[in-house]
Amino acid sequence: MSVAENQAAAGRGSARAVGILSSLGRFLVVAVTTYLGLLAVTFFIGRVIPIDPVLAVLGDRAPTAVVERTRREMGLDLPWIEQFYLYVKAALRGDFGTSVLTTNPVMSDIRRVFPATIELATLGTIIGAVIGVPLGVLAAVKRGSLIDQIARVVGLIGYSVPIFWLGLLGLVLFYAKLQWIAFPARLDVVYEYTFTPITGFYLLDAAIQGQWDVFHDAWRHIVLPAALLGYLSLAYISRMTRSFMLNELAQEYIVAARAKGLSETRIIWGHALRNAAVPMVTVIALSYANLLEGSVLTETVFSWPGIGLYITNSLQNADMNAVLGGTIAIGSVFIAINLLSDLLYRLLDPRTKIG
Amino acid sequence: MSAETIQSRREWLLSDRPASRLQARLGRAYVAWRRFSANRLALVGMLIIIALVAVAALADVLAPYSPTVGDLKNARLLAPSAAHWFGTDDLGRDIYSRIVYGARWTLYVVILVAIIAAPIGLLVGTVAGYAGGWTDTILMRVTDIFLAFPKLVLALAFVAALGPGIENAVLAIAITSWPPYARIARAETLTVRNSDYIKAVQLMGASPFRIVLRHIMPLCISSLIIRVTLDMAGIILTAAGLGFLGLGAQPPLPEWGAMIASGRRFILDQWWVAAAPGAAILIVSLGFNLLGDGLRDALDPRSGDQ
Amino acid sequence: MSDTLLEVDDLRVTFPTRTGLVQAVRGVSFSLGRERLGIVGESGSGKSQTGRAIMGLTPPQAEVSAKKLAFDGIDLLSISPRQRRSLRGNRIAMILQDPKYSLDPVMTIGRQIVETLRTHEKVSKAEARERALAMLQAVQIRDPARVFDLYPHEVSGGMGQRAMIAMMLVTGPELMIADEPTSALDVTVQLDVLKILDKLVAERGMGLIFISHDLRLVSSFCDRVVVMYAGKVVEQIKASELRDAQHPYTRGLLNCMPRIGFERHPLPVLDRKPEWAA
Numbered sequence: 001m002s003v004a005e006n007q008a009a010a011g012r013g014s015a016r017a018v019g020i021l022s023s024l025g026r027f028l029v030v031a032v033t034t035y036l037g038l039l040a041v042t043f044f045i046g047r048v049i050p051i052d053p054v055l056a057v058l059g060d061r062a063p064t065a066v067v068e069r070t071r072r073e074m075g076l077d078l079p080w081i082e083q084f085y086l087y088v089k090a091a092l093r094g095d096f097g098t099s100v101l102t103t104n105p106v107m108s109d110i111r112r113v114f115p116a117t118i119e120l121a122t123l124g125t126i127i128g129a130v131i132g133v134p135l136g137v138l139a140a141v142k143r144g145s146l147i148d149q150i151a152r153v154v155g156l157i158g159y160s161v162p163i164f165w166l167g168l169l170g171l172v173l174f175y176a177k178l179q180w181i182a183f184p185a186r187l188d189v190v191y192e193y194t195f196t197p198i199t200g201f202y203l204l205d206a207a208i209q210g211q212w213d214v215f216h217d218a219w220r221h222i223v224l225p226a227a228l229l230g231y232l233s234l235a236y237i238s239r240m241t242r243s244f245m246l247n248e249l250a251q252e253y254i255v256a257a258r259a260k261g262l263s264e265t266r267i268i269w270g271h272a273l274r275n276a277a278v279p280m281v282t283v284i285a286l287s288y289a290n291l292l293e294g295s296v297l298t299e300t301v302f303s304w305p306g307i308g309l310y311i312t313n314s315l316q317n318a319d320m321n322a323v324l325g326g327t328i329a330i331g332s333v334f335i336a337i338n339l340l341s342d343l344l345y346r347l348l349d350p351r352t353k354i355g
Numbered sequence: 356m357s358a359e360t361i362q363s364r365r366e367w368l369l370s371d372r373p374a375s376r377l378q379a380r381l382g383r384a385y386v387a388w389r390r391f392s393a394n395r396l397a398l399v400g401m402l403i404i405i406a407l408v409a410v411a412a413l414a415d416v417l418a419p420y421s422p423t424v425g426d427l428k429n430a431r432l433l434a435p436s437a438a439h440w441f442g443t444d445d446l447g448r449d450i451y452s453r454i455v456y457g458a459r460w461t462l463y464v465v466i467l468v469a470i471i472a473a474p475i476g477l478l479v480g481t482v483a484g485y486a487g488g489w490t491d492t493i494l495m496r497v498t499d500i501f502l503a504f505p506k507l508v509l510a511l512a513f514v515a516a517l518g519p520g521i522e523n524a525v526l527a528i529a530i531t532s533w534p535p536y537a538r539i540a541r542a543e544t545l546t547v548r549n550s551d552y553i554k555a556v557q558l559m560g561a562s563p564f565r566i567v568l569r570h571i572m573p574l575c576i577s578s579l580i581i582r583v584t585l586d587m588a589g590i591i592l593t594a595a596g597l598g599f600l601g602l603g604a605q606p607p608l609p610e611w612g613a614m615i616a617s618g619r620r621f622i623l624d625q626w627w628v629a630a631a632p633g634a635a636i637l638i639v640s641l642g643f644n645l646l647g648d649g650l651r652d653a654l655d656p657r658s659g660d661q
Numbered sequence: 662m663s664d665t666l667l668e669v670d671d672l673r674v675t676f677p678t679r680t681g682l683v684q685a686v687r688g689v690s691f692s693l694g695r696e697r698l699g700i701v702g703e704s705g706s707g708k709s710q711t712g713r714a715i716m717g718l719t720p721p722q723a724e725v726s727a728k729k730l731a732f733d734g735i736d737l738l739s740i741s742p743r744q745r746r747s748l749r750g751n752r753i754a755m756i757l758q759d760p761k762y763s764l765d766p767v768m769t770i771g772r773q774i775v776e777t778l779r780t781h782e783k784v785s786k787a788e789a790r791e792r793a794l795a796m797l798q799a800v801q802i803r804d805p806a807r808v809f810d811l812y813p814h815e816v817s818g819g820m821g822q823r824a825m826i827a828m829m830l831v832t833g834p835e836l837m838i839a840d841e842p843t844s845a846l847d848v849t850v851q852l853d854v855l856k857i858l859d860k861l862v863a864e865r866g867m868g869l870i871f872i873s874h875d876l877r878l879v880s881s882f883c884d885r886v887v888v889m890y891a892g893k894v895v896e897q898i899k900a901s902e903l904r905d906a907q908h909p910y911t912r913g914l915l916n917c918m919p920r921i922g923f924e925r926h927p928l929p930v931l932d933r934k935p936e937w938a939a
Contacts, residue, residue: 030499037500042512049516160588160640162595165615165633168622176623252762258718259757260777260828261750271765278767293505297596301619311508312600315515327512334505350812351766 023346031339036088038331042324043087047076050320057320059100096325101317106325109310114329115200116186117299117306121291123203123226128233128291129284135234136241140249141268151238158235163228163294167301170224182220184303191217225302232294233287240283244276251275278349285341289334296330390653397649403642411458418452423607425449432625441631444617446607450628453609454635460610461639464525464594469583471529476536477575481567483537484544495541501534507593514602521610524603528593532586539582543575577654585647588640595636611636666836666868667693667715670729674710674719685710685723687892693836697862697869699879699900701914702889703931708872711889712838715870716755717745732836751781754829755838756858759845760821764813770797770824771809778831796827800857819850823857830861836868844873855882876903876914888914890937910937 046057054071055062062070071077075086090096096106139151174181182188186202187195195214197205203222206215248254249272257267299308307326314322369386373379391397410417425431425447433443441450483494513527514520547553548571556566597603598612606613611632618629674686686707691698702708714725717737730737732753737745749755757763765773774793778784784792790809797805800823813821822842829837842858843851859882862869873879879886880900888896888911896908906912913931 033496034500034503038504041504041509045512045516156641156644160637160644162592162612162615162633162636164596164599165629165636168615168619168629169633172622172626252757252759253765255718256757256763257765259716259749259755261746261748261780262776263746275765275767289505293507296507296511297599300600311511315511316601320515323512323515327508330505330508335503338503349767351814
């Protein structure tokens with residue numbers, strides 16, 4: 001009997017390898033169609049909805065010669081399907097046109113502002129996960145207790161509060177009244193000119209260069225917006241953790257772990273959370289993607305020079321190339337995180353029968 | 356009414372042998388209501404929403420001042436007082452009155468988004484689920500693509516192209532919020548598609564159109580209502596966000612998000628201009644969240660504690 | 662050490678529900694030496710809750726009381742939770758029904774066995790691995806080193822249950838509670854697993870409580886049988902004397918079993934009388 005089982009297990013092993021390949025293939029198909037979808041939607045927004053896309057890009061003060069040239073460059077005399085083909089080709093090269101507002105290529109603008117957003121969203125997610133996961137675990141373990149109620153209220157408010165409003169109130173309290181944090185910007189003006197970033201993540205750059213005064217200043221600027229985004233992600237992460245943990249704690253292997261004489265600590269963190277960790281990875285990734293998006297409003301409130309502020313500034317100046325370029329940038333990262341978390345989920349869980 | 360008649364009515368409602376279709380329906384509604392009303396937070400949520408509707412309906416009676424015309428000369432940026440409960444804004448308008456009228460715009464956005472997005476999702480989901488095959492694959496691929504997009508940023512881009520305004524904001528939010536409804540409707544359709552009573556209707560010669568419309572769509576309604584209610588808070592927040600960025604409601608409309616935006620300039624000295632409308636948004640979205648949670652627990656006991 | 666390993670006197674397990682208190686176990690008494698005791702009953706008869714109460718695995722909202730619940734002279738209800746835990750998996754062990762659910766799906770089988778061992782004994786990693794491999798060998802797994810590194814979903818039900826037995830026996834417990842250990846397995850595998858269990862219990866001189874709904878299986882496998890109905894013991898009898906059982910419920914259970922060559926028409930229906938539960 002064991003021999004047969006051995007063979008069966010070996011067969012399952014190679015089936016798994018084949019499964020991984022086929023799921024990678026499907027992953028690529030999904031990724032390509034989703035990106036094409038994103039480009040189709042932005043194409044639609046940029047070229048189809050406006051009555052005159054050239055005016056939408058250049059504004060109505062542009063000289064006639066420029067308008068005519070741009071019209072030809074955008075291929076507006078071609079059929080739509082051909083226009084879309086050219087559009088996709090340009091987008092793949094990273095060519096989203098030129099920003100009217102900054103007069104730079106949109107892509108170089110995005111490269112410049114994106115690190116600020118990544119830094120903010122990363123710190124926010126770290127805060128959200130570090131507090132949210134234990135909170136969710138405790139709420140599930142002590143279900144119905146005071147801590148469960150607190151977690152519930154914290155989560156509900158996080159789901160219901162307008163973040164930009166909370167940010168404004170935070171500025172009133174922590175900046176104006178208590179003076180714990182610095183004014184809305186990324187760095188004090190003094191440092192803006194003396195500090196040379198390397199990676200674009202100021203906290204990291206300052207630490208690498210050992211400029212602790214800069215680090216401290218950057219920290220005083222980032223702490224409130226990051227804490228706000230962290231709160232949003234905490235609300236989501238703690239709620240999902242609780243629900244995953246309740247599900248795991250009801251499983252038979254938990255009874256078996258108790259029968260083995262393991263301590264509750266070991267059972268909760270070593271068994272239940274390990275099992276919940278697989279879906280948790282997805283949740284944390286999704287929450288990260290949501291924060292990238294949430295940064296649009298937060299950055300506006302805190303004058304944080306990231307992609308969110310770039311998009312809203314461009315919006316207010318009717319700079320369509322920049323708006324759509326920014327949309328594609330956030331959308332691409334968003335989609336990539338979505339897809340990767342899905343793939344990661346399949347790879348992490350030894351149970352998934354891939355394929 | 357005596358205790359006995361109440362008792363006998365309850366028995367009539369809870370009877371396990373209902374004599375009529377009406378009795379069965381009322382009985383089921385009664386059981387759901389008992390489960391719902393046992394949840395105190397859900398009741399609070401419902402009260403908040405009822406209050407919102409009442410305030411919107413009675414705005415003319417409740418608001419002491421005009422929401423759009425202020426006293427520029429004497430009443431600019433006054434702190435909260437007996438005359439102006441929440442103070443006045445930079446144009447001398449009473450903030451309390453603006454919030455009362457703002458309830459109308461909140462309801463307007465929420466209801467319009469729901470009646471645009473939910474039917475789209477319902478149609479896509481039921482057709483995909485009932486037709487199956489290539490129709491299903493293509494419709495669901497499109498749905499998934501929309502699901503994978505960042506909603507707020509996409510809505511932003513749409514409004515940027517359509518031009519700012521509350522109608523365009525509603526449209527943009529609706530375009531980005533139908534995919535989950537399609538998902539739910541499809542899942543429900545798949546569970547009933549092969550059931551015997553659908554087969555019976557098919558045998559009687561009903562057209563696919565009629566089957567989807569009369570026999571499948573009604574079954575998806577209750578889970579759809581739950582999901583829409585849970586999404587309301589998100590819709591309100593997105594609309595307020597668009598308003599805050601100046602892309603939603605335009606001045607002088609008393610929309611809460613736009614009110615926060617106009618209070619932003621005075622936030623450090625006259626904090627109340629932005630504080631009150633934000634609190635209104637928080638309370639109303641909290642209400643929808645509590646109500647949605649309660650509805651889900653009452654109507655859909657399977658989901659349990661999720 | 663006395664001959665009695667476990668003494669149970671008037672054990673009661675009570676669950677609070679919305680409609681009031683429900684007693685799942687209502688005054689169960691028996692004692693156990695180094696022998697094999699079967700507990701038989703239908704689902705809901707309280708047999709599983711009896712086993713879990715002995716283990717100390719009753720859900721926290723339920724209440725356990727007994728005039729006496731002693732393992733090897735230790736009063737289980739008065740010792741601290743910590744002391745109780747140090748008995749579990751060490752001196753008293755338990756096998757659950759379905760290895761598909763009772764093994765942690767994201768931990769390799771080897772690690773789960775080593776975990777039991779290292780919870781109760783101070784042994785080095787290498788030694789723990791050696792003993793886990795030896796234990797896998799003892800439950801007749803041919804290639805222990807390979808199975809050691811497999812995840813539970815990668816083995817069959819029969820092998821999973823043997824891994825479960827290995828996980829619970831690796832510390833050398835004196836009392837083993839097996840709660841429907843073969844019900845979830847294919848019929849062809851059931852006997853193999855039972856034989857392994859039987860052999861280990863005999864070799865190591867353990868006491869065994871075998872909980873099952875299958876009276877025939879229990880009578881062929883155990884020395885003594887306790888028949889439970891609605892939370893109470895209705896009859897205690899030696900397995901060899903089962904044919905002479907007095908209680909109508911036991912007789913009913915026996916009559917339900919099909920025998921080759923006998924006409925089974927009409928099918929007998931199990932008789933249940935409320936006074937048995939009184």
